[in-house]
Amino acid sequence: SQSPVKVAVTGAAGQIGYSLLFRIASGAIFGPDTPVQLRLLEITPALGALEGVVMELDDCAFTTLDSVEIGDDPRHIFDGVNLALLVGARPRAKGMERGDLLEANGAIFTEQGRALNDVAADDVRIGVTGNPANTNALIALRNAPDIPAERFSALTRLDHNRAISQLAAKTGAKVGDIRRMTIWGNHSSTQYPDLFHAEVAGKNAADLIDDQAWIENEFIPTVAKRGAAIIDARGASSAASAASATIDAARDWLTGTPEGDWVSMAVASDGSYGVPEGVVYSFPVTCSGGDWQIVQGLEIDDFSRERMDATAAELIEERDAVGQLGLT
Ligand code: NAX
Numbered sequence: 001s002q003s004p005v006k007v008a009v010t011g012a013a014g015q016i017g018y019s020l021l022f023r024i025a026s027g028a029i030f031g032p033d034t035p036v037q038l039r040l041l042e043i044t045p046a047l048g049a050l051e052g053v054v055m056e057l058d059d060c061a062f063t064t065l066d067s068v069e070i071g072d073d074p075r076h077i078f079d080g081v082n083l084a085l086l087v088g089a090r091p092r093a094k095g096m097e098r099g100d101l102l103e104a105n106g107a108i109f110t111e112q113g114r115a116l117n118d119v120a121a122d123d124v125r126i127g128v129t130g131n132p133a134n135t136n137a138l139i140a141l142r143n144a145p146d147i148p149a150e151r152f153s154a155l156t157r158l159d160h161n162r163a164i165s166q167l168a169a170k171t172g173a174k175v176g177d178i179r180r181m182t183i184w185g186n187h188s189s190t191q192y193p194d195l196f197h198a199e200v201a202g203k204n205a206a207d208l209i210d211d212q213a214w215i216e217n218e219f220i221p222t223v224a225k226r227g228a229a230i231i232d233a234r235g236a237s238s239a240a241s242a243a244s245a246t247i248d249a250a251r252d253w254l255t256g257t258p259e260g261d262w263v264s265m266a267v268a269s270d271g272s273y274g275v276p277e278g279v280v281y282s283f284p285v286t287c288s289g290g291d292w293q294i295v296q297g298l299e300i301d302d303f304s305r306e307r308m309d310a311t312a313a314e315l316i317e318e319r320d321a322v323g324q325l326g327l328t
Contacts, residue, residue: 004066005177007118008081010112011088012040012070013050015236018088025057025061027064029083029251035066041077041088043072052318066162073298074115082121083245083254086112086140090132106327109136113143120147125290127254128154129246133187134266134280135318141280142328144145150291153253154266155216156191156282158238158245159183163193163223168207170219178202180283183223183264184273184304185311191282192307193223197298213278220307256288262295273300273308279315 007024011017017040023029024036038057042050050070055067071077090104093145108130115124124147128137131153141152168175179199184192195215198205206215222229228236249272252263266282269275272294274282284295300308322328 002034004037005030005083006037006039006081008041008078010041010074010077010086011082013042013053014086014088014214016129016242017244018239020051020085020246023243023247025060025062027062028247029062029254030064032064034064036064037066038068038075039079039206040068040070042072043088044072047072055219069083074112075119078112078115079273080121081116082125083250084116084124084126085121085129085250086126086136087129087246089136092131093120094168097150098132098318099325101132102318102322103128103325104325105132105136105239106139106322108221109139110143111328113140114136116140117144117146123290124151124300125250125254126152127246127250128152132318134315135322136279136283136321137266137280139322143242149268152280153249153266153292154187154282155242155246155249156183156207156264156266158242159187159191159223159226159282159300160264161217161241161245161248162196163198163247166219166222167195167198168198170214171200171205171208173200173207178205178251179261180284182265182298183282184308185282187266187282187317188314189224190311190314191224191306192224192262192311193220194304195219196226196301196304197284200323201292204295208260253287253292255292259285264291267292267294270294272296273298275308275312276316281312281315 060072137152137154141149164178181198182194195205265285266280269281275281285292
């Protein structure tokens with residue numbers, strides 16, 4: 001078997017953690033031949049609960065799980081990690097303004113960015129799931145000047161997977177027949193799920209559906225507001241699906257996207273598609289050898305342009321707000 005991979009997960013005692021840890025430990029990211037060393041970060045009051053989760057991890061007797069370490073000090077937990085999944089964040093409390101939320105999370109992601117900068121392995125990749133994910137990733141990368149910005153991404157894979165599922169249901173296709181889905185922009189209600197480049201069994205999805213009203217009034221809002229619909233139905237926010245998307249994103253980033261397909265990842269904009277640099281924006285990307293590349297040359301019509309610009313504008317506002325708070 002291969003040498004072990006060190007994977008850090010923050011917010012490990014939370015609801016997403018409760019699904020995510022068991023999938024990582026069972027080999028869902030690196031496969032059955034790579035032992036995993038889990039390094040789990042929590043805030044001090046949650047360490048007791050986290051010990052219980054570790055007991056359950058032990059009880060699974062996963063052959064792929066090499067060791068588990070827990071703690072509340074990012075400098076210790078991130079030491080030598082090859083992959084860091086930043087899931088823990090401050091949830092939005094009732095009456096909290098967006099500025100308050102950015103500030104509370106800023107404190108977490110500045111500290112974690114600095115710690116990763118100082119102690120993570122040279123090949124570290126960092127995926128941010130905790131909200132506001134795009135801007136938390138921006139804060140972390142700005143506080144980790146020695147880690148290339150390309151090593152940070154924020155999760156829009158759940159939105160991507162939701163869009164695939166909705167398109168499959170609409171067309172009667174199997175999810176495996178759908179390729180080239182794209183989520184543009186922010187992991188928020190301004191995100192733009194794009195059917196104009198997606199394919200269903202090799203056919204252009206928008207042409208196949210041939211119903212602009214459905215795309216505008218059903219598909220886009222259903223995908224963008226799916227998180228709220230889950231909360232209404234379940235009484236708690238999406239957790240297993242968010243964990244599954246976190247796994248999908250990490251696996252495809254590290255092991256590559258299939259030939260002829262792409263995935264959505266929020267990454268530091270290089271100016272592609274007119275998206276300003278200095279924001280972490282979701283693009284269609286292909287991955288190979290642990291690196292991603294933005295898919296170039298897609299034709300963008302006015303309908304798409306307007307939506308891509310609106311979600312960029314929201315990210316620019318968030319970037320400016322955290323800049324003013326001195327977080328970046
Ligand atoms: P929970 O509140 O169940 O768990 C979060 C955990 O993070 C808690 O156990 C808390 O103690 C811990 N935590 C807080 N501050 C920490 C710190 N400084 N260091 C380490 N741990 C810390 O939330 P959960 O449902 O697991 O969701 C986690 C995050 O994912 C939230 O920010 C949530 O909004 C976000 N989501 C992001 C999604 C995405 O697609 N990008 C979708 C699902 C989810 O809403």
